[in-house]
Amino acid sequence: MDLQKQGNADAIIDLIPAMAWSATSEGMLDFANQHFLEFIGLPLAAIAGENFYRLFHPDDVARLASEWHDIMATKNVREVDGRIRRADGRFRRCSLRQKPNLDIEGNVVKWYGVVLDIEDRKKAEDELEQTKSALAASEENLRLIIDSLPVLVWSARPDGSADFVNQSWLDYAGLPADQILEWGFLNLYHPDDIPEMVEIWKRDLEHSDFTQLKGRIRGADGRYRWFYFSGRKLTDANGLVRWFGVNIDIENLQYAENALRESEAALRESERKLNLIINTIPAMAWSCTPDGQLEYWNQNLIDFVGLPFEEIVGYGFYRMFHPDDVDRMRMTWEDIIATRQGRPVDARIRRADGEYRWFNLQQNPLLDADGDVVRWYGVVVDIEDRKRAEESLRQSQSNLAQVTRMTTIGELAVSIAHEINQPLFAIVTNAGTCLRWLQDGLVDLKQARLAAERVVHDGHRAGEIVASIRAMAQRSPVRMERTDFKRTLRDVLFLLREELQSRGLQVVADLPPEPVEVFGDRTQLQQVLLNLIMNSAEATPDAAEALIRIACTLREGEVEVSVSDTGVGIPAEQLDRVFEAFYTTKSDGIGMGLSICRSIVEAHGGRIRATANLLGGASLSFTLSRYEDTTVDR
Amino acid sequence: MIDDRKNKRPTVIVIDDDRSVRDALKGLFESVGLSAETHGSVREFIAADDPEKAGCIVLDIRLPGQSGLEFQEELARSSVRRSIVLISAHVDVPMAVRAMKAGAIDVLSKPVREQDLLEAVNRAIAEDAARREESTARAATTSRYQTLTPRERQIMTLVIAGKLNKQIAAELQLAEPTVKLHRGHMMQKMKATSVAHLVRIADRL
Numbered sequence: 001m002d003l004q005k006q007g008n009a010d011a012i013i014d015l016i017p018a019m020a021w022s023a024t025s026e027g028m029l030d031f032a033n034q035h036f037l038e039f040i041g042l043p044l045a046a047i048a049g050e051n052f053y054r055l056f057h058p059d060d061v062a063r064l065a066s067e068w069h070d071i072m073a074t075k076n077v078r079e080v081d082g083r084i085r086r087a088d089g090r091f092r093r094c095s096l097r098q099k100p101n102l103d104i105e106g107n108v109v110k111w112y113g114v115v116l117d118i119e120d121r122k123k124a125e126d127e128l129e130q131t132k133s134a135l136a137a138s139e140e141n142l143r144l145i146i147d148s149l150p151v152l153v154w155s156a157r158p159d160g161s162a163d164f165v166n167q168s169w170l171d172y173a174g175l176p177a178d179q180i181l182e183w184g185f186l187n188l189y190h191p192d193d194i195p196e197m198v199e200i201w202k203r204d205l206e207h208s209d210f211t212q213l214k215g216r217i218r219g220a221d222g223r224y225r226w227f228y229f230s231g232r233k234l235t236d237a238n239g240l241v242r243w244f245g246v247n248i249d250i251e252n253l254q255y256a257e258n259a260l261r262e263s264e265a266a267l268r269e270s271e272r273k274l275n276l277i278i279n280t281i282p283a284m285a286w287s288c289t290p291d292g293q294l295e296y297w298n299q300n301l302i303d304f305v306g307l308p309f310e311e312i313v314g315y316g317f318y319r320m321f322h323p324d325d326v327d328r329m330r331m332t333w334e335d336i337i338a339t340r341q342g343r344p345v346d347a348r349i350r351r352a353d354g355e356y357r358w359f360n361l362q363q364n365p366l367l368d369a370d371g372d373v374v375r376w377y378g379v380v381v382d383i384e385d386r387k388r389a390e391e392s393l394r395q396s397q398s399n400l401a402q403v404t405r406m407t408t409i410g411e412l413a414v415s416i417a418h419e420i421n422q423p424l425f426a427i428v429t430n431a432g433t434c435l436r437w438l439q440d441g442l443v444d445l446k447q448a449r450l451a452a453e454r455v456v457h458d459g460h461r462a463g464e465i466v467a468s469i470r471a472m473a474q475r476s477p478v479r480m481e482r483t484d485f486k487r488t489l490r491d492v493l494f495l496l497r498e499e500l501q502s503r504g505l506q507v508v509a510d511l512p513p514e515p516v517e518v519f520g521d522r523t524q525l526q527q528v529l530l531n532l533i534m535n536s537a538e539a540t541p542d543a544a545e546a547l548i549r550i551a552c553t554l555r556e557g558e559v560e561v562s563v564s565d566t567g568v569g570i571p572a573e574q575l576d577r578v579f580e581a582f583y584t585t586k587s588d589g590i591g592m593g594l595s596i597c598r599s600i601v602e603a604h605g606g607r608i609r610a611t612a613n614l615l616g617g618a619s620l621s622f623t624l625s626r627y628e629d630t631t632v633d634r
Numbered sequence: 635m636i637d638d639r640k641n642k643r644p645t646v647i648v649i650d651d652d653r654s655v656r657d658a659l660k661g662l663f664e665s666v667g668l669s670a671e672t673h674g675s676v677r678e679f680i681a682a683d684d685p686e687k688a689g690c691i692v693l694d695i696r697l698p699g700q701s702g703l704e705f706q707e708e709l710a711r712s713s714v715r716r717s718i719v720l721i722s723a724h725v726d727v728p729m730a731v732r733a734m735k736a737g738a739i740d741v742l743s744k745p746v747r748e749q750d751l752l753e754a755v756n757r758a759i760a761e762d763a764a765r766r767e768e769s770t771a772r773a774a775t776t777s778r779y780q781t782l783t784p785r786e787r788q789i790m791t792l793v794i795a796g797k798l799n800k801q802i803a804a805e806l807q808l809a810e811p812t813v814k815l816h817r818g819h820m821m822q823k824m825k826a827t828s829v830a831h832l833v834r835i836a837d838r839l
Contacts, residue, residue: 418696418723425723425745426654429662432748436665451661458654501651501698 019115021052025100025108027072036115041087057083057091064096075100075108084115092119152217152227152247154185160205163242174220190216190224197229205243209233214254217247226254284380288363290373292337301380306352322348322356340365340373346383357384398478401596405472405527408534408593415499416469423462430454468494471523472530478521480604482627485516485525485559489550492529496537500548505537510551517627518559524600525624531593532563532620539567539618554626558606562621570618575610597622644689644759648672649679649705650721651698655744659692662748663755676700685714688766690739690758692751695722695729703733710736715765717758721746772838778824779839786820789813793820793829794836 013020019036023029029052032044040047040055047055056064060082067080077098083091098113146153147167155164162181173180173188180188189197193215204211211231216224231245250257278285284301288294293314302309305320312320321329325347332345342363348356363378409416434451437444468491493507500507518525529550536548546566553560570578579598594610601608601622608622646663648670650656656672663670668689673679675698679691693702700708706718720733725743733741739761740754782790785806792802799817803810826832 414724421723421744422652423654426652426658428745429655429658429748429751433658433661433665436662447661447665451665454654454657454661458658461654498696502696504698 019094019117021113021115023111023113025072025110027068027111039086039115039117040084055084057085059083071098072108072111075102081118092117093122094118149246151249154231154245154247156231156243156245158205158241158243160201160243169247172217172219185217188218190218192216204231211243211245214250225249225251227251228253284359286378286380288376288378290337290365290375292333292376295375304351305349320349322350324348336363337373337376340367340371342376342378346387349380357382358387359383397596397599401524401527401600404593404596405523405530408527408530409469409473409495411534412495412499415497415502416465416495419495419498420462420465423458423465426458427455427462430458465494468492468526472526474523476523478524478603480519480521483518483520483522483525485518485552485561485624486511488522488525489529489552492526492533496530496533500533500537503537503540503546505540505546505548507533507548507550510549512552512554514554516552516554516559518624519627520604520624524604528597528600528622529561529563531597535593535620536563536565536567536618539569540565541567557626557628558623559626560621560623562619564613564617564619566613566615566617569612569616570610572612575612578610579608594620643667643669644762645687646670646689646755646759647679647683647687647691649674649676649691649697649702650694651675651696652694655694659751662751666752668755668759674698676702676705685716688759688762690717690719690755690762692719692721692755695720695725695733695741703729703736706733706738707736717762717765719751719754719758721751768838775824775835775838781823782820783816786816786823789816790820790824790832790836793817794833 014034016033017035019039020031020033021029021036022031028049029047032047037044042055053061053065064080064082067078071077071080077100080096081093082096084094085091095116095118096113097116098111100108101110101112103109149166149168152169152172153164153166154162154169156162161183162185165177165180165185169180170177175184175188178184186194186198197213197215200213201211210233211229213229215227215229217227218224226249227247228250229245229247231243233241233243235241279299281300284304285298286294286301287296294312294317297309297312297317301312305312307320310316318326318330329345329347332343336342342365344360344362346358346360349359350356360381360383361378362381363376365373366375366377368374430451434448434455436442437448437451471491472495489509489511493509496507533548533550540546540548548566549562549564551562551564553562579594594608597620598608601624605625606623608620611619611621613619646659646668648656648659648663650659650672651674653674656674660670660672671682673682677700693706695702697705702720702722706720709716709718715737718738720738720741721744722729722741723744725741730741739758742750742754779787779790788806789802792805797805799810799813802808802817803813806813821832824832824835826835
């Protein structure tokens with residue numbers, strides 16, 4: 001039984017998952033169980049007695065020996081840690097425990113002990129320790145970060161009260177945490193912002209996972225600055241709810257934003273004003289695409305033409321022009337688009353009530369860096385009244401010209417009467433002669449025929465004179481057309497022949513051999529010539545060598561006509577004044593002659609000037625446009 | 635022959651600057667058997683003028699250069715006598731008076747009725763003819779007078795003064811038969827048929 005018992009005990013000792021040993025009272029190792037021997041990979045003999053010290057790490061040997069001696073001396077057992085070399089040569093931390101078997105007197109009979117491999121446990125403990133310190137360092141780091149962030153960091157409870165604010169918060173407010181936490185922060189908010197902020201905050205606490213709001217917070221210096229609040233709800237594993245957030249100083253941003261908003265408002269205002277102006281100015285403003293399609297037209301035009309924008313957009317706008325103007329406007333506009341050169345053009349536009357009014361259309365291209373047209377802009381200005389005034393002025397001028405023409409003709413009446421009398425006299429005489437040659441007994445048909453032929457010739461001549469007078473006297477609308485200048489001059493000289501002769505004046509016309517065709521109104525051109533020649537005649541005192549020279553010079557595109565005399569001339573300082581209305585040197589003149597000449601010449605697109613002749617007398621010259629086949633009616 | 639051409643067909647000289655008028659007048663005068671020549675100006679006329687040519691001048695008052703009126707007055711001041719008919723488109727009274735004073739036959743205004751013109755021209759031609767006749771007669775009288783002896787001239791003067799032979803004889807202290815003889819020669823030389831005739835002839839001297 002005992003043996004069996006003993007045998008069982010050995011088996012247990014060898015099999016338990018612990019290293020067991022025994023030593024004599026003097027501390028000499030005398031047993032190590034199987035587990036122990038396997039662990040160290042040595043036979044008992046190698047560690048028996050005091051040889052077990054070789055198992056210890058060299059650094060631990062002295063300490064462990066000292067401990068062991070102390071334990072043996074005091075019998076005060078304890079747990080000792082030390083490193084033991086395992087079979088694989090690695091030292092593993094182990095816990096060494098011992099217990100003495102005492103006799104009745106209390107003397108040590110034998111020492112028993114176990115060695116526990118605590119390497120794995122120790123390692124775990126070390127790692128835990130390391131984790132803990134790393135965590136602490138990380139927490140510190142986080143706090144440092146949170147406190148150093150240039151934003152106000154906070155956390156709040158589900159009811160909205162603050163339970164944390166960072167150092168930046170405290171620094172900004174210049175207050176200890178207890179005056180900010182809970183609801184203390186509200187005292188720092190701008191009174192004007194609180195109602196709205198609290199409302200949003202409460203709403204988001206209840207219904208949202210985050211919040212965003214803006215408000216002013218009073219700083220340590222007592223000044224409010226704008227902050228942007230951003231908070232987020234966090235629910236931890238335990239279902240605990242907390243809000244975390246930051247307030248960012250956006251004072252400068254807000255300032256900029258306010259400025260921006262103000263400038264935006266100003267911009268909107270100015271846009272509104274501009275719009276108001278564009279739609280209110282008494283002109284029609286529009287814009288077109290680079291290819292000339294209408295894309296915008298202001299309210300004025302829409303109101304004026306009474307057509308919906310859809311009908312004039314694109315190329316639809318042509319329909320508002322007077323039918324007689326459409327083709328011209330189309331050509332002009334296409335030319336403007338092609339040349340990218342805006343130019344004013346007049347046209348009639350139909351009003352909603354059907355009345356046409358004259359407008360002046362002007363346009364300008366907006367060019368990009370490459371010189372390409374981005375858009376055409378233009379205005380359309382009502383010039384009906386101006387046109388009417390112009391028309392009325394033109395009518396007045398025409399009437400005045402007519403009146404002065406009639407006056408001149410009146411002055412020439414005696415001469416003209418004489419001029420008509422001549423052929424009339426010849427006719428009457430020739431008719432009598434003709435009859436005489438037809439008398440019985442005297443019949444001479446040859447002579448009668450000659451006389452009759454003279455009647456016909458003189459009749460034509462009388463007719464021509466009458467026609468030229470009528471041409472001068474007629475009140476016909478101005479007709480700009482191809483005009484034979486030589487014939488015009490001849491007609492005038494025809495009318496003036498007698499007058500000039502009676503004044504003893506000789507006229508020399510220095511004309512080019514080829515035909516001279518000009519673009520103008522024959523009657524008006526006659527009047528210019530008549531006035532200039534009569535002026536010369538009146539300026540020339542009776543003298544044998546009195547001469548009026550009319551020269552005509554052909555130039556590129558124009559004709560220059562000059563009327564020179566040998567008369568009293570014009571003082572140099574008055575050369576420029578002679579064309580002014582009511583300027584006259586004649587006692588009975590009204591001073592309209594040259595003024596009318598100028599307006600006629602200028603209406604023909606020409607110029608008129610007065611110069612002094614070297615040998616006395618004056619020259620008046622004017623230019624006219626030559627008629628060419630390419631000349632188009634303007 | 636030359637005399638015939640000059641005298642038998644009087645020539646109307648037309649001076650007018652208007653060719654139609656010139657041609658018409660020339661045609662008219664030729665239709666009544668007058669010869670006509672035309673000039674456009676006084677200057678042109680003077681260059682071609684033959685004062686011996688019988689006839690008259692039809693002159694336009696208004697002319698380029700020297701006017702008809704001035705020319706007429708100039709002629710009047712000179713010894714040359716021409717019969718002139720003035721025509722003008724418009725004739726006013728002072729102009730007509732001035733022309734008539736200078737001896738114009740007539741002053742007519744254009745258009746002139748051809749009959750009036752022809753009558754004036756005929757009068758002018760007649761006057762010219764008369765003047766030419768007168769002039770011829772005067773020349774003859776003068777040359778006859780030149781043939782008289784001083785005594786015959788003395789007696790002619792006294793005869794014209796209406797003195798009787800006896801009175802002349804007493805005044806000249808000649809015998810009456812001597813006076814008669816001289817007087818007979820004188821009357822013969824002067825081709826006077828009577829005392830009255832002689833008086834008329836003497837007027838031309």
